[in-house]
């Protein structure tokens with residue numbers, strides 16, 4: 001019987017019911033194909049909270065992370081794995097939505113809800129196919145955060161958000177300091193640290209330029 005993820009404590013969130021498999025692999029695979037649309041349409045919570053006009057979607061975020069993986073020149077990283085990991089790391093959000101820190105959902109509960117969603121996608125919709133097992137392995141590796149690729153992609157998650165925050169500050173005059181505070185200091189990969197340093201210097205010069213423009 002389908003069940004929706006148990007409602008976590010804290011602010012109420014509602015979830016669509018989990019998919020009930022038909023047993024017809026074609027129909028069940030189509031259900032997966034259609035649920036992916038939610039990644040294209042669901043806006044990222046942090047920007048919605050800050051009333052950013054026309055905010056990015058979950059897939060927008062993952063797409064830039066995939067391309068950021070491709071511009072890394074770290075010879076120790078399996079770039080193809082990083083690209084695929086970036087593209088599936090927030091896949092569960094098609095079911096549980098984009099959970100932001102301010103919602104007060106514990107890491108353990110967030111992981112439980114997301115694991116339930118991933119099981120619904122990969123077992124009930126994709127029937128544990130080899131492709132489903134590959135997606136599951138990539139997602140678990142990211143969640144465990146132990147391999148070089150998982151740590152690098154998590155740093156891209158942080159850096160991509162900081163990049164988007166700086167673009168929203170510049171384009172919409174938003175003030176998004178918490179997004180930088182919660183991401184940039186945690187970046188560990190040397191190359192991504194360099195990108196973040198350049199981004200913050202650019203942000204500072206833009207703010208100074210804005211201040212001097214407003215006083216001239």
Ligand SMILES: Nc1nc2c(ncn2[C@H]2C[C@H](O)[C@@H](COP(=O)(O)O)O2)c(=O)[nH]1
Pocket residue numbers: 044045046047049090098099100101102157161178179180182
């Ligand atoms: N209001 C805030 N929201 C934040 C902050 N840091 C992250 N977030 C948002 C951004 C995303 O919508 C979501 C998590 O994104 P994942 O890529 O980790 O799923 O939480 C913040 O400091 N303030």
Ligand SMILES: [Mn+2]
Pocket residue numbers: 061089090157
């Ligand atoms: Mn993410």
